[in-house]
Amino acid sequence: MPYIISLIVDILTWLVILHVLLSYFLAPYHPIREAIDRIVEPMLWPIRRYVPPMGALDFSPFVLIILLQLIGRLVAGLLASL
Secondary structure, rough: HHHHHHHHHHHHHHHHHHHHHHHHHHOOOOHHHHHHHHHHHHHHHHHHHHOOOOEEEOHHHHHHHHHHHHHHHHHHHHHHOO
């Protein structure tokens, strides 16, 4: 079970990274970008309330990756101890 949690966290982390990279290269209405945005943006919205963009830099994806890793390790550790 901890392996599944780790896999989910890894997939979400790569989707966040892909979201950032595609925002530089694809138009906002590109079908691939829209699909990834539907997954990643709902996780970024609450973070952006506390970490607003500073000029052209948006640190919310970085914060999301850190939170995903921390929560994933916490949940995997709890499941491993059961």
